[in-house]
Amino acid sequence: MGSSRVRVAVDAMGGDHAPAEIVGGAIKAQQELDVEILLVGDPQQIEACLAQHPTAPKMEIVPAEGVIEMTEDPVPALRKKPKASINVAMKLVKQGKADAVVSAGHSGAAMAAALLRLGRLPGIDRPAIGAVFPTMVQGQPVLVLDVGANVDCRPKYLEQFALMGTVYAQYVLGSEQPRVGLLNIGEEPNKGNELAIQTHELLQANERIPFTGNCEGRDVLSGDFDVVVCDGFAGNILLKFAEAVGGILLQILKEELPRGKRGKLGVTVLKHNLRRIRSRVDHAEHGGALLLGVAGVCIIGHGSSDAETMCSAVRSAQEAVENQVLDRIKESLPALSPS
Amino acid sequence: MGSSRVRVAVDAMGGDHAPAEIVGGAIKAQQELDVEILLVGDPQQIEACLAQHPTAPKMEIVPAEGVIEMTEDPVPALRKKPKASINVAMKLVKQGKADAVVSAGHSGAAMAAALLRLGRLPGIDRPAIGAVFPTMVQGQPVLVLDVGANVDCRPKYLEQFALMGTVYAQYVLGSEQPRVGLLNIGEEPNKGNELAIQTHELLQANERIPFTGNCEGRDVLSGDFDVVVCDGFAGNILLKFAEAVGGILLQILKEELPRGKRGKLGVTVLKHNLRRIRSRVDHAEHGGALLLGVAGVCIIGHGSSDAETMCSAVRSAQEAVENQVLDRIKESLPALSPS
Numbered sequence: 241m242g243s244s245r246v247r248v249a250v251d252a253m254g255g256d257h258a259p260a261e262i263v264g265g266a267i268k269a270q271q272e273l274d275v276e277i278l279l280v281g282d283p284q285q286i287e288a289c290l291a292q293h294p295t296a297p298k299m300e301i302v303p304a305e306g307v308i309e310m311t312e313d314p315v316p317a318l319r320k321k322p323k324a325s326i327n328v329a330m331k332l333v334k335q336g337k338a339d340a341v342v343s344a345g346h347s348g349a350a351m352a353a354a355l356l357r358l359g360r361l362p363g364i365d366r367p368a369i370g371a372v373f374p375t376m377v378q379g380q381p382v383l384v385l386d387v388g389a390n391v392d393c394r395p396k397y398l399e400q401f402a403l404m405g406t407v408y409a410q411y412v413l414g415s416e417q418p419r420v421g422l423l424n425i426g427e428e429p430n431k432g433n434e435l436a437i438q439t440h441e442l443l444q445a446n447e448r449i450p451f452t453g454n455c456e457g458r459d460v461l462s463g464d465f466d467v468v469v470c471d472g473f474a475g476n477i478l479l480k481f482a483e484a485v486g487g488i489l490l491q492i493l494k495e496e497l498p499r500g501k502r503g504k505l506g507v508t509v510l511k512h513n514l515r516r517i518r519s520r521v522d523h524a525e526h527g528g529a530l531l532l533g534v535a536g537v538c539i540i541g542h543g544s545s546d547a548e549t550m551c552s553a554v555r556s557a558q559e560a561v562e563n564q565v566l567d568r569i570k571e572s573l574p575a576l577s578p579s
Numbered sequence: 580m581g582s583s584r585v586r587v588a589v590d591a592m593g594g595d596h597a598p599a600e601i602v603g604g605a606i607k608a609q610q611e612l613d614v615e616i617l618l619v620g621d622p623q624q625i626e627a628c629l630a631q632h633p634t635a636p637k638m639e640i641v642p643a644e645g646v647i648e649m650t651e652d653p654v655p656a657l658r659k660k661p662k663a664s665i666n667v668a669m670k671l672v673k674q675g676k677a678d679a680v681v682s683a684g685h686s687g688a689a690m691a692a693a694l695l696r697l698g699r700l701p702g703i704d705r706p707a708i709g710a711v712f713p714t715m716v717q718g719q720p721v722l723v724l725d726v727g728a729n730v731d732c733r734p735k736y737l738e739q740f741a742l743m744g745t746v747y748a749q750y751v752l753g754s755e756q757p758r759v760g761l762l763n764i765g766e767e768p769n770k771g772n773e774l775a776i777q778t779h780e781l782l783q784a785n786e787r788i789p790f791t792g793n794c795e796g797r798d799v800l801s802g803d804f805d806v807v808v809c810d811g812f813a814g815n816i817l818l819k820f821a822e823a824v825g826g827i828l829l830q831i832l833k834e835e836l837p838r839g840k841r842g843k844l845g846v847t848v849l850k851h852n853l854r855r856i857r858s859r860v861d862h863a864e865h866g867g868a869l870l871l872g873v874a875g876v877c878i879i880g881h882g883s884s885d886a887e888t889m890c891s892a893v894r895s896a897q898e899a900v901e902n903q904v905l906d907r908i909k910e911s912l913p914a915l916s917p918s
Contacts, residue, residue, distance in 0.1 A: 388764060391764060391771055391775075392772045392773055425727060425812055425815040425816065425819075432812065433730040433731045433810075433812045434731055436730075436812070456819050457815065457817065457818065457819030457820035457821075457822075458819040458820065458822060458823035459823075460823070461820075470816075471772075472764070473771065473772045473775070473813065474812065474813050474816055477762060477795075477813055477817060478816060478817070480764075480795050480797040481796035481799060481817060481820065482820070482824070483797060484796065484797035484798075484799075484800060485821070485824050485828075488800055489860065492856055492859050492860065496852050496855045496856045497849060497852055497856070500851075502848050502849065502851070502852075505848050506846075506848035506849035507849075509845035510841065510846075512839075512841070513836050513837075513838050513839070513845070514836075516838070517831060517835045517836070520831050521828065521831065
């Protein structure tokens with residue numbers, strides 16, 4: 241321990257642009273945030289990346305061997321490669337040497353490694369991946385979970401997601417009175433598929449969950465909800481669609497704005513405002529997905545993470561640790577329906 | 580019969596802005612398209628709307644009494660109100676007095692009325708609602724189905740949707756070799772929930788369906804697919820999310836572009852280009868959802884339809900009739916797996 245700074249184990253080998261961008265992001269985080277980074281991976285490769293940043297602060301390197309490839313089946317691969325970077329990073333948390341893990345590698349492997357090395361929280365059947373989206377209302381994000389960990393869900397899983405999401409919204413996103421919605425295709429309680437109808441009843445009955453009703457596709461980004469629960473199939477479709485749509489809009493702007501002489505002039509004049517638009521639409525500034533329900537703080541970065549995104553992911557980890565989100569979730573678990 | 584023009588029965592009483600906007604759309608359609616409109620609803624109200632358009636062409640009014648309200652349970656309401664506008668419109672198709680129905684009213688009621696009055700096509704277990712989205716590639720839309728009729732689906736329903744979608748893409752959207760995708764959360768055949776995994780096998784095995792693999796959320800608007808099948812829960816979430824996102828993006832542009840002196844100048848200079856952007860992003864120009872699998876051509880307009888949208892919906896109906904999409908679907912049905 242010694243230092244009171246949050247210590248984040250960064251999986252330097254995971255992600256499409258690893259290790260260069262990951263190390264770059266770690267440096268940025270160490271410079272900008274009050275955190276201590278542990279870089280987990282192949283020391284030689286990490287050293288080579290660090291050498292590109294001569295003014296970078298000193299960072300501890302924790303040696304690991306190999307990485308779980310995107311094409312590998314997570315559980316057998318994790319067993320076959322006990323020294324893989326994600327395994328080593330999780331062990332650092334288990335041993336109390338780090339407070340959180342950040343990885344932009346194989347998300348299924350990160351989830352499986354967290355389950356194998358850290359285990360589930362008591363009362364949680366399935367951990368969920370939560371993603372934070374910006375909404376129409378600036379400064380008021382919405383947490384959507386699950387966005388991909390559990391494709392076939394039971395109602396009680398969604399109740400667990402709702403409870404964990406409530407705590408996260410309260411203590412990390414700063415919603416004093418979070419409004420929890422159930423992703424559904426209509427407003428009425430009897431709308432939706434079997435899962436939604438049964439989940440609606442559970443959420444309605446749980447006093448610890450500030451359930452405000454169904455959230456239709458059109459309401460997700462309205463700012464009317466702080467937490468939206470759904471199964472990992474619907475959530476993943478939504479997440480990936482949302483990510484793509486931002487890119488499509490920017491593409492349409494790029495194609496249509498500069499058309500003609502007036503277009504070229506207008507674009508020059510609006511340069512600054514267009515940059516603001518890009519940053520509001522672009523997903524890159526938002527910091528990774530959270531793994532909720534395991535006995536440790538884990539942030540899963542996008543596979544295509546660059547240094548900027550990685551730094552945001554480290555910030556998410558720091559916020560979760562500083563706000564003691566894990567303890568808060570543990571305290572709330574007795575409110576769950578019996579399994 | 581007599582005339583070779585397509586005859587479209589328009590439910591004048593259905594929709595948030597009925598009957599004024601619906602009648603307005605019908606007039607626009609009759610003026611711009613080579614169709615014959617039958618206005619179904621309360622004659623007095625329709626006459627009053629027509630009186631607002633003194634130069635409008637003459638249109639036949641088919642009297643109906645009452646409308647299915649948004650809050651009503653469709654099937655009992657349809658039985659209780661046999662003369663409701665949607666019932667009368669469907670009967671016109673059944674009796675051969677109209678070639679298609681267009682309604683912006685209660686979509687569940689339109690679907691139920693089609694089932695009650697027209698029936699299903701042989702071999703189709705469940706009709707689907709299909710929505711056409713613009714993609715990244717201009718002039719190359721994608722048909723997503725089901726977007727809300729069937730919240731809990733079996734694999735064979737999705738196979739049926741895929742076959743109907745293929746025919747629609749070929750004969751109405753003009754895709755010579757449609758590429759059919761299965762909405763899913765990963766590219767590999769073993770990814771997804773139970774429904775997706777089993778549907779993947781059926782689609783792969785059906786030679787009549789040009790299945791090209793899984794379509795992730797990020798791929799829906801890529802232009803890589805002409806048809807995307809999914810259950811009505813995921814599809815409805817996607818549809819409503821997409822509709823809302825267009826509005827949010829326009830809102831961001833509206834907020835950010837005119838900021839500062841340079842912003843105001845730039846917006847003035849770019850006026851024309853911004854209008855092009857609005858029309859590419861805005862959903863209003865796209866013409867209603869299709870009800871596929873019933874024994875008649877039915878187009879379901881958005882509840883908030885205005886005259887513009889209604890006119891597009893009539894155009895969709897016209898295209899479906901002129902391209903004999905119903906006969907083409909019937910011809911293709913023997914290609915389905917046995918029930």
